[in-house]
Amino acid sequence: MNEQNTDAIQPVNPGTFTVPEDDTPPELLGGYCRTCRSLYYPPPRYCPSCLEEVESCTVGGRGTLHSFTVVRTKPPLGLPQPYCVGYVDLDGSGLRVFGLLDPERVEDLVLGARVHLTVRSMGHDGRGEARLRPCFTPDEAGEGS
Amino acid sequence: MGKVGIIGVGQSAFVRGYPGSIRELAFEGFKDAMRDAGAKTEDIGASVICSAPEYDKQRSPAGVFAEYMGLTPQPTFYVETLCSSSSTGLKPAYSLIESGLHDSVAVIGFQKMSEISSAESQERMGRGADIQWESPFGTMMPAYYAMYARNHMATYGTTPEDLALIRLKSSTYGQINDKAVYRKAVTAEMFTDPESPMSGPVASPLRVGDCCANADGSSCIIVAGEEKARAMSDKPVWILGLGAASTSVNLAGRDVFNGLTVGIEAGRQAYEMAGVTPKEIDVAEVHDCFTIAEMMAYENLGFAKPGEGRDLIRGKETYKEGSIPVNVDGGLLSKGHPIGATGGSQIRTIVLQLRGEAGDMQVKNPEIGLVHNIGGVGLYGNVTILGR
Numbered sequence: 366m367n368e369q370n371t372d373a374i375q376p377v378n379p380g381t382f383t384v385p386e387d388d389t390p391p392e393l394l395g396g397y398c399r400t401c402r403s404l405y406y407p408p409p410r411y412c413p414s415c416l417e418e419v420e421s422c423t424v425g426g427r428g429t430l431h432s433f434t435v436v437r438t439k440p441p442l443g444l445p446q447p448y449c450v451g452y453v454d455l456d457g458s459g460l461r462v463f464g465l466l467d468p469e470r471v472e473d474l475v476l477g478a479r480v481h482l483t484v485r486s487m488g489h490d491g492r493g494e495a496r497l498r499p500c501f502t503p504d505e506a507g508e509g510s
Numbered sequence: 511m512g513k514v515g516i517i518g519v520g521q522s523a524f525v526r527g528y529p530g531s532i533r534e535l536a537f538e539g540f541k542d543a544m545r546d547a548g549a550k551t552e553d554i555g556a557s558v559i560c561s562a563p564e565y566d567k568q569r570s571p572a573g574v575f576a577e578y579m580g581l582t583p584q585p586t587f588y589v590e591t592l593c594s595s596s597s598t599g600l601k602p603a604y605s606l607i608e609s610g611l612h613d614s615v616a617v618i619g620f621q622k623m624s625e626i627s628s629a630e631s632q633e634r635m636g637r638g639a640d641i642q643w644e645s646p647f648g649t650m651m652p653a654y655y656a657m658y659a660r661n662h663m664a665t666y667g668t669t670p671e672d673l674a675l676i677r678l679k680s681s682t683y684g685q686i687n688d689k690a691v692y693r694k695a696v697t698a699e700m701f702t703d704p705e706s707p708m709s710g711p712v713a714s715p716l717r718v719g720d721c722c723a724n725a726d727g728s729s730c731i732i733v734a735g736e737e738k739a740r741a742m743s744d745k746p747v748w749i750l751g752l753g754a755a756s757t758s759v760n761l762a763g764r765d766v767f768n769g770l771t772v773g774i775e776a777g778r779q780a781y782e783m784a785g786v787t788p789k790e791i792d793v794a795e796v797h798d799c800f801t802i803a804e805m806m807a808y809e810n811l812g813f814a815k816p817g818e819g820r821d822l823i824r825g826k827e828t829y830k831e832g833s834i835p836v837n838v839d840g841g842l843l844s845k846g847h848p849i850g851a852t853g854g855s856q857i858r859t860i861v862l863q864l865r866g867e868a869g870d871m872q873v874k875n876p877e878i879g880l881v882h883n884i885g886g887v888g889l890y891g892n893v894t895i896l897g898r
């Protein structure tokens with residue numbers, strides 16, 4: 366899965382997830398408001414409560430699957446058919462984030478499943494250019510925290 | 511402040527592939543409502559034009575329509591909240607009248623969804639999601655509602671068969687509504703028969719039969735101040751309550767996952783303004799773009815407790831003869847869902863019901879009706895309460 370050379374491929378939504386060059390697990394990047402200590406994902410430029418700039422921070426890459434669906438209609442943006450999307454409640458930050466789920470692990474998707482983030486080349490940018498996308502995949506038995 | 515009444519309602523037939531232009535399509539609903547009100551164009555003080563612009567090739571349609579409908583030189587403007595655009599249009603109409611700026615306003619909703627292909631239309635509806643953060647993940651409307659369905663099932667034990675029952679009800683009335691786009695019967699067997707298109711998977715757990723029919727259509731509601739309404743109409747229907755709410759475009763920011771917070775909040779406002787409780791509603795139109803959406807609306811509007819919506823449909827309580835008839839015109843599922851025209855069509859149905867003019871779909875002697883219209887996946891919500 367991660368063997369493909371992803372060096373040249375640009376991330377979709379840059380600045381919303383890390384693209385590690387080593388074995389470090391990828392994480393989502395959110396926003397943190399120093400004034401009111403709110404965490405945001407996706408990151409806004411300003412905190413709507415304080416009207417102050419937020420700073421980029423990691424909000425985690427592990428969590429629990431809150432809901433999901435397997436979409437079997439024709440996928441947009443060169444995504445696989447079927448593709449899966451869902452909501453993940455992130456450990457630690459407690460944020461509920463929306464994202465792609467591993468289309469090769471459809472049968473392992475259940476509510477409450479433990480998932481972790483991967484970053485892979487999936488689909489394109491709307492003009493045919495490949496893009497890196499964050500994608501949650503179910504933990505293997507015995508894997509993870 | 512006096513009351514504000516609805517004195518004319520109209521809609522086009524909801525069809526696949528309307529052959530004319532959008533102004534001709536919109537004129538069909540307008541003509542129907544003007545005849546219903548017995549109004550002339552000089553009776554209309556202003557017009558509010560409503561649609562979801564991602565389907566329109568025409569930009570700024572309000573001026574084009576006002577000219578075509580003879581509503582010049584009166585003011586006209588455009589309102590948009592995706593699938594709830596025309597019930598949203600009712601709110602400025604009400605305000606223009608209550609403020610004394612105008613004594614009557616026409617609210618005209620339309621959508622020619624066949625201006626673009628069906629696949630493109632799904633993709634464009636996905637753009638009603640957050641194009642910056644969500645669209646890159648291939649989001650589309652059925653996927654969002656599918657996730658609500660999955661959690662409703664997991665939390666309350668609602669089943670795919672319960673959702674199919676909602677579609678069976680819709681088709682019962684779609685068959686007798688000559689404005690409906692889908693007029694065929696639907697049976698429970700079709701949902702499990704692999705040969706039937708109804709059983710086709712869309713976004714698990716939703717199947718084709720759980721999804722509403724796309725259509726082209728238009729609607730028109732003519733609203734007037736109390737004095738003018740009484741002068742022009744024998745049977746004005748009064749606007750008793752108007753509720754409207756918004757929420758984060760990104761579902762990730764929402765706390766409640768077994769219902770649409772905008773429906774709950776808009777309902778609360780409308781009940782409070784009207785001074786009525788859910789028990790007093792005699793007939794309702796709710797936003798059933800998907801079967802799960804109607805199920806959640808039962809609960810969000812207080813017709814059933816959370817998780818007990820399925821008991822209403824299992825007991826046929828939302829049929830015409832039941833305790834709370836819902837979508838007895840076929841709903842979006844069978845009547846069709848031409849985005850910008852939908853809210854006005856729902857209002858028309860309730861007005862006809864309250865006047866006792868709903869024909870074969872007539873509920874017995876209703877006095878108070880409710881319209882629940884949602885834009886996007888719970889991005890916008892309007893609840894309107896009407897009374898005789």
Ligand SMILES: [Zn+2]
Pocket residue numbers: 398399400401402403412413414415416417
């Ligand atoms: Zn802040």
